[in-house]
Amino acid sequence: MIEERIADMIQADVDGELPAASRAELDAVLAQSGEARRFRDEMMRVARLMNELPPIDPPPGLTRRILDRIQLPSPEGWHSRVAAWMRPASYGMAVAAGVVIGIGVANFAPRFDADIAADLPGLVGTMVDRSALQAPNAADRMVIDRPGVRGEAVLVPLGDIWSLQFSLNTSNPVEIRVSADPALRFGGLADPESELRIVEVSGGDVRLVHEGRHPFVLYLQTESGRDVGSRDIAVFIGRDGETLFEGRLQTGG
């Protein structure tokens, strides 16, 4: 029969938790006792069998299901329910915008098929990467180059819609405020990475939180057939109450 103290030491050794001070004592016991060696070997075998079993892979799609169900608190206590109900509408707007761009830019023509809605994130990414920075028909654009936030915002007319395309890189979360003239109202958001948090929408004013590096597009809508003339769109970027950037875009005349 193995002494309880020795059995404890053997178990600690099997688990890699034997204190260095006990090593010599255990080695001496093992050298002298066949029973202790057998006990150690059996315990080692049982432990090894369990240790060597590979972990089980969770079912595919579990991460997505988890992420879809979790609501995080939004900064300043604002709830992001607005974003939840706004998103389906914004996808429709994004598809509409994609259609207009698709007609105007030959590169998009092959992608212009029945699967366009399913491929929306890719489309939006393309819209920002290719058209935002090179858009020949941009009404206005601004370069943002401040510590902690760099990138560009481009305003592109798409029929009755104005597409405000952001391509930003921020090191920490920033608040972005877009205030459009009352003739324009917020019509939707295309956010291929689903990382943005809209915290407030009112008419043509939108507040959202952005972090990292990914493109997104805000759509501003005019009443059908109405000429909005030259209208201002103010863009403010800040963090923790501090203004990092302020600028204005114009729809033109």
Add this chain to the structure above:
Amino acid sequence: MSNNRDHALIKRCLRGDRMALGELVTSYERPVFNVAYRILGNPDDAADITQIVFLRVFERLDQYNPKYKFFSWIYRIAINESINQRNRDRHEQPLEEERVAGGSHPEDALQNAQLSDVIQDGLMTLQEDYRTVVVLRHFSELSYRDIAEVLNIPEKTVKSRLYSARQLMKVQLREQGVVQR
């Protein structure tokens, strides 16, 4: 998984950063799923419990005390939820345990699956407090101290439960011919 990294991610989550949320979920999804699977013996239940665990964690994230390790907290929730689920199942119907093969080497999959079944059968015969320490030690690879923190019991109790659990597992594995007499 470093505790400092976890704390930084939690702070970002509390600011509404979904990228940080994604990192936390992908870091802990697999360990939580494996704990739940080894306690429940059923992959579908384990997937449900994994979802519930993350919902609980993020519902209470603002109550998380950074004095404690994040993984201890999430493991404790995983164990409690798994045991609750097990108790509910016990009242409702006899368990029909589904098995899944683990592992990344296809050639070893069959052998692993058979061994995994035998070990899982052995685990399911253990009482819950024994099964829990075995799962945390062998499938989550936690130290005695970490197991004690997760279960909120003295380290001495961890060792004695682990000792008894292994003796019982040895008998089970012998009966299945996996360990020789």
